[in-house]
Amino acid sequence: MNPSIAAKLAQLAERLDEVNAILGRADATDNLDQYRRLTRERSELETVVDLYRQHGAVAQSLQEAEALLADPDMRELAEIELREGRERIVALEQDLQQALLPKDPNDERNLFLEVRAGTGGDESALFAGDLFRMYVRYAERNGWKVEVISQNAAELGGYKEVIAKIIGHGAFSKLKFESGGHRVQRVPATETQGRIHTSACTVAVLPEADEVSDVVLNPSELRIDTYRASGAGGQHINKTDSAVRITHLPTGIVVECQDDRSQHRNKAQAMSVLAARIKDVEVRSQQAKQAAERKSLVGSGDRSERIRTYNFPQGRVTDHRINLTLYKIDQIMDGDIAPLVSALVAEHQAEQLAAMSEEA
Numbered sequence: 001m002n003p004s005i006a007a008k009l010a011q012l013a014e015r016l017d018e019v020n021a022i023l024g025r026a027d028a029t030d031n032l033d034q035y036r037r038l039t040r041e042r043s044e045l046e047t048v049v050d051l052y053r054q055h056g057a058v059a060q061s062l063q064e065a066e067a068l069l070a071d072p073d074m075r076e077l078a079e080i081e082l083r084e085g086r087e088r089i090v091a092l093e094q095d096l097q098q099a100l101l102p103k104d105p106n107d108e109r110n111l112f113l114e115v116r117a118g119t120g121g122d123e124s125a126l127f128a129g130d131l132f133r134m135y136v137r138y139a140e141r142n143g144w145k146v147e148v149i150s151q152n153a154a155e156l157g158g159y160k161e162v163i164a165k166i167i168g169h170g171a172f173s174k175l176k177f178e179s180g181g182h183r184v185q186r187v188p189a190t191e192t193q194g195r196i197h198t199s200a201c202t203v204a205v206l207p208e209a210d211e212v213s214d215v216v217l218n219p220s221e222l223r224i225d226t227y228r229a230s231g232a233g234g235q236h237i238n239k240t241d242s243a244v245r246i247t248h249l250p251t252g253i254v255v256e257c258q259d260d261r262s263q264h265r266n267k268a269q270a271m272s273v274l275a276a277r278i279k280d281v282e283v284r285s286q287q288a289k290q291a292a293e294r295k296s297l298v299g300s301g302d303r304s305e306r307i308r309t310y311n312f313p314q315g316r317v318t319d320h321r322i323n324l325t326l327y328k329i330d331q332i333m334d335g336d337i338a339p340l341v342s343a344l345v346a347e348h349q350a351e352q353l354a355a356m357s358e359e360a
Helices: 003-023 032-068 075-099 121-141 171-178 234-239 263-293 329-333 338-359
Strands: 111-117 145-153 159-167 180-186 197-207 222-227 243-248 253-257 306-311 316-319 324-326
Touching: 003 032, 003 075, 032 075, 111 121, 111 171, 111 263, 121 145, 121 159, 121 171, 121 180, 121 197, 121 329, 145 253, 145 263, 159 171, 159 263, 171 197, 171 338, 197 263, 243 263, 253 263, 306 329, 316 329, 316 338, 324 338
Parallel strands: 180 306
Antiparallel strands: 111 159, 111 197, 145 159, 180 197, 222 243, 243 253, 306 316, 316 324
16 A cells, blocks of 8 residues: 555544544534534544555455465465455555545535526427436436426427426535536427437536535625516416516626515525525636646536537437447436446546545
8 A cells, every 4th residue: 555545544543533532522512513513524534444444454364364374284275365365455445545535525415407508499498408307317216306496498398498406415426527518419300301400508517505604695795686477387476576586796697586486485596596606606716727737527517518419310429528428318318327427427536546646
């Protein structure tokens, strides 16, 4: 094992003992914020330290097995233990490398999914609807809850824009690489000559912001307008000023919400989306600085970047960031995007491991 990594692991083991000692005190719950923070830290440390201690135990067993090689009666057994122990050491060191990768603090959070039609007119809106359904089906496969926050339906179907909240453990960790431009190549339903058209949509995946610590919204920097909702929704939703539009004056970010009959709930939802968008601007600014120092293959999150093409005539989906092509477009559009998600996560982890090796 790399000496610097071994030293870091020893420090983490010491820190876990410190945290356990603090949490074991009688007054541990007097400060609830500190108690929650330390409980989360312990949960994160336990996984790494357990692997580290397993590694130490196997290393000790290897030393004992090597000492037995000189004994003719024990030599065969010792050789078996050495072979199995060395395989176990290699596996543990790989697991430890994974466990030591920098954690994204947003990975376990819920998220806001925004899908917008781009170039391509009606076909783009139809594709936006298809993409949104794809993500909803993927959420259902994972047992996550989907709440539509805002939607602007197109005349021929699909959406000009749709925003939803996806609630589920680890949702952001799985979908955070979906942000960017999605291109579709197919014959639109409105095409009479059978010609293939190319259209595009943009997807934004934003982690839900912590209202307390992540983003501070100054009321003096907000302009809040109320108006009557438009479109379907029954008599009540169209007769009262239940729709809410919030403008964040410093950034110019505008969020509208009109899907609920309650103005109070619409305002609360709009504030949540606004906080997530402001946080996203800050995070992308930091990522841009980091990318200038080190090119990131899958983590840029640039909305203008074309990340994926869905070619219906050829039945293929290609992710351009990792040069992955899958010939299963029907399954993917039905929500089976796990192979894409896994490949993107694996590529990101490979980048992190490469960076960690350079630093070591």
